[in-house]
Amino acid sequence: MNTSQSILTLLAAGLLVTGCAKKEEASPPPAEPAAPAVDIAAEEAAIRNRSGEWMNFANAKDIPSVVKVYSPDVITIYDGTVQRGVAEVQAGAEKGLKDNPDSVIAWSTTAIRVAASGDLAVETGNITIDPDGDAGKKPATTGVFVTAWEKVDGAWRVMADAGTENEKKAKAAN
Numbered sequence: 001m002n003t004s005q006s007i008l009t010l011l012a013a014g015l016l017v018t019g020c021a022k023k024e025e026a027s028p029p030p031a032e033p034a035a036p037a038v039d040i041a042a043e044e045a046a047i048r049n050r051s052g053e054w055m056n057f058a059n060a061k062d063i064p065s066v067v068k069v070y071s072p073d074v075i076t077i078y079d080g081t082v083q084r085g086v087a088e089v090q091a092g093a094e095k096g097l098k099d100n101p102d103s104v105i106a107w108s109t110t111a112i113r114v115a116a117s118g119d120l121a122v123e124t125g126n127i128t129i130d131p132d133g134d135a136g137k138k139p140a141t142t143g144v145f146v147t148a149w150e151k152v153d154g155a156w157r158v159m160a161d162a163g164t165e166n167e168k169k170a171k172a173a174n
C-alpha cells in the first residue's frame with residue numbers, strides 16, 4: 001500500500017467514524033422557575049377578614065379607615081347612585097353619616113371566587129341597612145351585593161362595589 005492509499009484509507013475511516021458518531025444535541029435552555037402556587041383558600045380567608053374589617057369600620061363611623069379599603073380608582077354603584085374614585089366615595093360616606101348618624105350596616109358573604117393568579121376576586125352576599133339603628137322607627141332594608149377585589153401592594157382592596165335593595169313585594173289585593 002502506498003502512502004496516498006494509506007492517507008485515503010485513514011481519511012475514509014475518519015469520515016466513517018465521524019458520520020457514525022452520536023451527534024451532540026444542543027441542550028434545551030434551562031426552564032424558568034415555576035411561579036409560586038397561589039393558596040386560593042388563604043386568599044379567600046384574607047378577603048373575608050378584610051370584608052369584616054370594612055364592615056366594622058363602617059359601623060364605627062370611621063370614614064378614613066373605610067376609604068383605605070378602596071382602590072384609588074374605585075367605582076361604587078348602589079341603586080342608581082354611582083361614585084367614581086375615593087374622593088367621591090368619601091363624600092358620599094360623609095353625607096350618609098350626616099343624614100343617618102345612627103345607621104347600622106351588616107353584610108354576609110355567600111361566595112368568594114379568587115382568580116388562579118391570586119390578584120383578583122369577586123365576593124357576593126346579602127346586606128342589611130338599618131338607617132336609624134335597631135330602636136329606630138325607619139325599617140331596615142335588605143339587598144344583595146357584588147364586590148370586585150384586587151390585590152394592590154400585597155393588600156386586598158375594593159376596585160368595584162355594587163348593590164341593590166331587594167324588590168319590595170306588593171301587598172296582595174284583598
